[in-house]
Amino acid sequence: QSALTQPASVSGSPGQSITISCTGTTTDVGGYNYVSWFQQHPGKAPKLIIYDVSDRPSGVSNRFSGSKSGNTASLTISGLQAEDEADYYCNSYTSTYTWVFGGGTKLTVL
Amino acid sequence: QLQLQESGPGLVKPSETLSLTCTVSGGSISSSSYYWAWIRQPPGKGLEWIGNFHYSGSTYYNPSLKSRVTISVDTSKNQFSLELSSVTAADTAVYYCARRYGGSGRIDYWGQGTLVTVSS
Numbered sequence: 335q336s337a338l339t340q341p342a343s344v345s346g347s348p349g350q351s352i353t354i355s356c357t358g359t360t361t362d363v364g365g366y367n368y369v370s371w372f373q374q375h376p377g378k379a380p381k382l383i384i385y386d387v388s389d390r391p392s393g394v395s396n397r398f399s400g401s402k403s404g405n406t407a408s409l410t411i412s413g414l415q416a417e418d419e420a421d422y423y424c425n426s427y428t429s430t431y432t433w434v435f436g437g438g439t440k441l442t443v444l
Numbered sequence: 445q446l447q448l449q450e451s452g453p454g455l456v457k458p459s460e461t462l463s464l465t466c467t468v469s470g471g472s473i474s475s476s477s478y479y480w481a482w483i484r485q486p487p488g489k490g491l492e493w494i495g496n497f498h499y500s501g502s503t504y505y506n507p508s509l510k511s512r513v514t515i516s517v518d519t520s521k522n523q524f525s526l527e528l529s530s531v532t533a534a535d536t537a538v539y540y541c542a543r544r545y546g547g548s549g550r551i552d553y554w555g556q557g558t559l560v561t562v563s564s
Binding site: 335337368369370372379380381382385386389391423425426427430431432433434435436437438 | 481483490491492493495496504505506507508540548549550551552554555556557
């Protein structure tokens with residue numbers, strides 16, 4: 335299975351909004367509403383911030399939102415803050431009962 | 445509060461078998477609601493899903509690792525384990541265990557991760 339495609343890096347200034355895309359195929363992202371997003375700070379375990387395309391776990395800021403159109407899922411972070419600087423990974427269920435991650439996107443807050 | 449803790453050797457020789465255990469506390473590994481997973485991350489690289497199992501016996505593996513991977517469970521100790529055979533330097537990574545809700549992509553609890561280095 336091939337990794338989902340994410341941009342290697344994105345950047346934004348404090349207060350701005352950014353969007354990270356996650357592109358797959360009809361056998362993963364496009365075929366199921368089981369896309370999750372994780373935030374990972376250096377040296378730490380990943381943290382779930384969005385699951386099932388657009389659901390947010392309790393305790394996660396509503397500045398984080400998710401959506402999907404066709405084979406591409408998106409994570410939007412509004413009101414960018416310095417603490418949002420981290421790596422972000424998408425994850426999707428696949429037609430072979432397995433799961434696949436995206437390659438990761440490094441977010442830089444300018 | 446659920447906690448997951450990985451344990452095992454930090455150094456494995458090439459061609460040998462990597463063995464790790466995840467101890468779950470604060471919840472039962474036999475719950476029908478959850479799947480239990482192994483995920484790894486090579487230094488400086490992205491996450492890779494290794495496989496997961498359900499206590500009912502359903503087990504699924506990453507096709508690229510399937511021939512070398514076994515995930516097993518010890519319900520009496522509330523632990524599950526990973527074995528990866530014939531390791532090479534490419535298997536050097538931080539290995540995480542995690543919990544996923546059944547019928548969802550919600551991987552909500554992760555262990556802290558353990559670094560395994562493959563080197564002679």
